Amino acid sequence: MKAYNWGILGTGNIAHKFAKALTLLDNVHLSAVGSRDGGKAAKFAAEFGFRAHYGSYEELVADPGVEIVYISSPHSYHLQHTLLALRNGKNVICEKPMSLTAPEVQLMADEAKKQGLFLMEALWPPFQPSYLKAAEILNSGKMGKLIHMSGKFAFISPYDPELRTYNPGLGGGSLLDIGIYPIMDILRYMGEPETIIATAVLSPTGVDESTSVLFKFGDGRLAEAYSSFASMAGISTEFNCEKGNLILSRGKDRGQHLIIEYPNDSEDRVFNPPAQGYQHEAAEVMNCLDKGLKESPVVPLSFSITLARTLDAVRKKAGIKYPGRDPK
Ligand SMILES: NC(=O)c1ccc[n+]([C@@H]2O[C@H](COP(=O)([O-])OP(=O)(O)OC[C@H]3O[C@@H](n4cnc5c(N)ncnc54)[C@H](OP(=O)(O)O)[C@@H]3O)[C@@H](O)[C@H]2O)c1
Incomplete structure (x- = not known):
């Protein structure tokens, strides 16, 4: 069984849960963690046993040893951080919601296709x-x-x-x-x-x-x-x-x-399930990569785009606005 080198972008609440879940999988190497704060990255790396830690996301994605990056920043940064990881040759699993609007999710899907890399929204329930x-x-x-x-x-x-x-x-x-x-x-x-x-x-x-x-x-x-x-x-x-x-x-x-x-x-x-079952979505990423797939058949990018389009429509009807990031 091939083992994969994982990187974590962001060291907040869900990143801790996800990292704990990763430790339950045999085919995972805890490779590197990146934070805006070098001290937080060092503490997170020590807590879970990551090989490397960085005080910026740019350094994390530049690490040639990292194969898959888990994006755990707040929603409004998912687009920026996913593009950063993909453009540096990393496969990506990005926390939900994939981004703030459907056109943004489409951009992310297009970039993954252009780079020939794997991308999935971290929608964990279907794997439970x-x-x-x-x-x-x-x-x-x-x-x-x-x-x-x-x-x-x-x-x-x-x-x-x-x-x-x-x-x-x-x-x-x-x-x-x-x-x-x-x-x-x-x-x-x-x-x-x-x-x-x-x-x-x-x-x-x-x-x-x-x-x-x-x-x-x-x-x-x-x-x-x-x-x-x-x-x-x-x-x-x-x-x-x-x-x-x-x-x-x-x-x-x-x-x-x-x-x-x-x-x-x-x-x-x-x-x-142990670790609240977050390991199942991580296992899905690696199963897909083992098979040479660039997206998950369970949570395909077309589903993430449909979901984002539906959330856009709900936002428009309900008057939920984010400055500069509103659906047309
Ligand atoms: N799947 C699930 O069950 C689940 C559960 C909770 C949350 N989530 C998703 O995960 C994402 C993060 O949620 P969370 O609860 O983990 O949030 P959180 O505790 O606030 O952590 C977010 C992390 O993002 C990084 N970050 C980058 N830019 C930031 C900024 N401008 N302001 C604040 N933080 C910034 C920070 O890491 P550094 O300081 O280390 O850079 C921060 O610790 C959200 O999109 C959320 O929807 C998913």
Whole structure:
């Protein structure tokens, strides 16, 4: 089995979780980490055992020993940092949302193609054991036709203009940070919507504290998505089918629950992947590279572009704006 040399760009919250997950994989070399702050890079490298650490992202991507770069900067920097890594010959897995608008995601996909390198958005749910089980049940036909979906991702994060999530310059707001998940689920199973109705509650910094979206599809099916930093609605996606329901949810135990409901029967299966399962998306990158693929068949770039186009449409309807980075 070929082992790959990984580099991490940015040393924030999710970078720590991802690095921990990488340590669970046998075919990973923890190669280098880059931070805007050399001290932070050194501390991160020591914590996880990276070979090298750099006080700039430019030095990280110039390291000839690094083959794959994980981009973990705030949303508004994903475009810049992904192009930087690709133009320096690195394969890339970039945190979600891939960027702030669909044309920006298209630019990233075009650059990966031009450079002949791998690129994937770090949408981790489709690789989780609970999601794979749900997909198996839905595809088996046992539930009958999928008629309706509803998804929510919400937790309490009191307003603080200092937080990334409330900072418009960093692409803050609930839609792009967490609303992307239920919308991703809906698009994966229902395709691209024909009609979108959306509204948002904006915070004093102008980013959305909460957003609600109603989708109608060409075949007449409906779906809803809700995201918020102001309620305890939790994390779940519900699939309503002709013969039963499936509910994927994050429990208070942080476990991934899959509730399977038939008219006279129900079951709650709990999956607890180590390191919250972030290693599965990393394994996907390496599996694809082993096969010579430049994108993942599970999360292809065409899906990231469709997702970004849908988020653009929601933003326009709900009045969610980022200075200079608004969809046309
Ligand atoms: N997949 C998931 O489950 C998941 C979960 C959380 C977040 N995310 C995504 O990951 C990305 C980062 O989120 P996070 O929660 O890890 O954020 P965070 O804790 O604020 O970390 C972001 C890191 O980006 C770097 N950075 C570069 N330019 C920056 C700037 N101008 N301001 C602030 N930081 C800057 C910093 O690293 P250095 O100081 O080392 O340069 C910082 O530590 C977001 O796009 C988010 O959507 C994904």
